[in-house]
Amino acid sequence: MTLVRQAGVIAAKDLRIEVRGRHAVGTILPFAATLLIAFGLSIGPGRTLLQQTAPGLLWLAMLFASVLAFRRSYEAEGEDGALEGLLLAPIDKAAVFLGKAAAVALQLIALWVAVLLLVAALFDVSLGGDTGIVVAACLLGTIGLAAVGSLFGVLTESPRAREAVVPLLVLPLAVPVLLSGVKATSLGLAGLGSQAGGWLGLLVAFDVVFLSAGTLVFEYLMED
Amino acid sequence: MLLTAPNEPAHAAEVAAVSLSRVTRVFGVTPALVRVDLEVARGEALLVRGPNGAGKSTLLSVLATALSPTYGTGSVLGFALDRGRDEIRRRTELIGHRTRLYEDLSGRENLRFWARLTGVEEARVDGALEAVGLSAAADDRVGGYSQGMRQRVAVARATLREPDLLLLDEPYAGLDDEAKEAVDGLVARTAARGATVVLATHDPTRGAGASRTLYMDAGRIVPDPASGGTRR
Numbered sequence: 001m002t003l004v005r006q007a008g009v010i011a012a013k014d015l016r017i018e019v020r021g022r023h024a025v026g027t028i029l030p031f032a033a034t035l036l037i038a039f040g041l042s043i044g045p046g047r048t049l050l051q052q053t054a055p056g057l058l059w060l061a062m063l064f065a066s067v068l069a070f071r072r073s074y075e076a077e078g079e080d081g082a083l084e085g086l087l088l089a090p091i092d093k094a095a096v097f098l099g100k101a102a103a104v105a106l107q108l109i110a111l112w113v114a115v116l117l118l119v120a121a122l123f124d125v126s127l128g129g130d131t132g133i134v135v136a137a138c139l140l141g142t143i144g145l146a147a148v149g150s151l152f153g154v155l156t157e158s159p160r161a162r163e164a165v166v167p168l169l170v171l172p173l174a175v176p177v178l179l180s181g182v183k184a185t186s187l188g189l190a191g192l193g194s195q196a197g198g199w200l201g202l203l204v205a206f207d208v209v210f211l212s213a214g215t216l217v218f219e220y221l222m223e224d
Numbered sequence: 225m226l227l228t229a230p231n232e233p234a235h236a237a238e239v240a241a242v243s244l245s246r247v248t249r250v251f252g253v254t255p256a257l258v259r260v261d262l263e264v265a266r267g268e269a270l271l272v273r274g275p276n277g278a279g280k281s282t283l284l285s286v287l288a289t290a291l292s293p294t295y296g297t298g299s300v301l302g303f304a305l306d307r308g309r310d311e312i313r314r315r316t317e318l319i320g321h322r323t324r325l326y327e328d329l330s331g332r333e334n335l336r337f338w339a340r341l342t343g344v345e346e347a348r349v350d351g352a353l354e355a356v357g358l359s360a361a362a363d364d365r366v367g368g369y370s371q372g373m374r375q376r377v378a379v380a381r382a383t384l385r386e387p388d389l390l391l392l393d394e395p396y397a398g399l400d401d402e403a404k405e406a407v408d409g410l411v412a413r414t415a416a417r418g419a420t421v422v423l424a425t426h427d428p429t430r431g432a433g434a435s436r437t438l439y440m441d442a443g444r445i446v447p448d449p450a451s452g453g454t455r456r
Contacts, residue, residue, distance in 0.1 A: 006341060009337065009340045009341045010341070013326070013329070013337045016328075016329065016333070017326055017328045017329065020328040020329070020365075021328050076326055076327070076328065079326070079327055080322050080323050080324055080325050080326075080327065080374070081320070081321075081322030081323070081324045082324045082325065082326055084290055084322070084324060085324035085338075087290065088288055088289065088290055088313050088316075088318060089313065089338070089341060089342055090310065090313045090314040090342060091341055091342065223292075
């Protein structure tokens with residue numbers, strides 16, 4: 001119970017900082033929108049091709065945008081040595097991981113809503129079909145991405161290292177989320193949600209593995 | 225009958241606040257602490273002096289368990305540095321060069337965050353801010369504070385938990401007189417309630433209330449060039 005309370009305090013703090021800084025609205029959303037437009041332009045004007053590739057473009061845009069969210073999440077900790085404060089605080093270090101992952105996940109969920117609407121408008125994609133499957137894929141994928149990003153973001157307190165190391169560590173590890181998410185979303189949008197169970201299962205397994213790993217090893221990543 | 229609090233060493237009152245034996249800390253190939261032996265009694269106010277790069281900050285970081293010794297052993301408040309980190313952190317507060325505040329939060333929000341996180345009564349936050357003269361600016365964002373105001377918030381945070389061991393690493397650097405007074409006040413109050421204080425500074429005008437002075441150079445405890453010697 002203490003772990004959950006401490007994680008909640010850290011998540012609330014991160015969200016308050018995010019609301020004050022408006023980083024998601026001012027930086028991450030425009031970045032995701034620019035990516036989607038660039039992807040669309042590179043594929044060309046064929047509506048059918050755009051609609052077929054929309055799930056992949058959607059997930060790629062979210063994946064790259066999420067890297068910005070992970071970096072921002074630890075930027076505030078590095079500004080004046082706050083991460084060392086969390087290290088030396090008499091708390092369960094897993095709470096730092098879970099709190100930061102929860103805060104990033106909530107930001108990404110808000111971003112999903114905006115990006116989904118953008119994809120629907122730009123690529124003329126209907127968000128009908130099996131909406132529940134699409135939502136489930138987005139939620140499960142978000143949890144997985146938030147877990148990976150929050151786990152490895154702690155390794156990069158210095159700004160210069162953060163620029164290079166977070167994408168290098170997170171993007172390869174997020175490939176299973178990307179593949180499963182794209183497949184489940186494609187099937188959901190096509191109204192073939194009954195075939196998406198395996199892909200959603202893979203997302204659940206990824207979430208369980210990285211949430212468990214983060215909870216168990218985060219303390220060792222933080223410690224000297 | 226239970227004579228000590230849970231997780232408290234059985235002979236808590238008698239064990240030294242700090243006990244280090246041949247503690248060495250190496251960064252890469254550069255030694256920052258070299259075979260340091262140190263005993264600090266409970267309730268003692270120890271002043272650590274020395275030039276930049278002498279190892280003062282590393283020593284305090286080791287005591288706060290922010291850094292682990294590369295070699296050697298030691299205990300803080302009766303708990304081993306390697307196995308008792310959680311217990312040491314529960315009873316220790318380190319104030320350093322960096323104030324560990326969140327710039328997008330106000331001073332009051334920063335303290336409330338730490339109070340909630342560590343289970344301290346939030347009602348103490350306002351009193352702590354008032355004690356360092358920051359009540360009027362408490363709701364302003366820390367990003368707009370001067371270094372002195374930030375350090376006063378850090379001092380206020382340190383008072384929330386009433387630590388058994390207070391570690392201060394160059395706490396006067398870049399501060400105005402008001403902030404220096406706030407740091408001095410914290411040291412005096414902490415010493416007055418019987419807690420142990422270790423203060424590292426090369427500001428010769430500070431640390432007058434210390435019960436003992438230690439001099440460091442090149443990672444070692446050496447005789448104080450001003451007084452001709454020191455005891456460990």
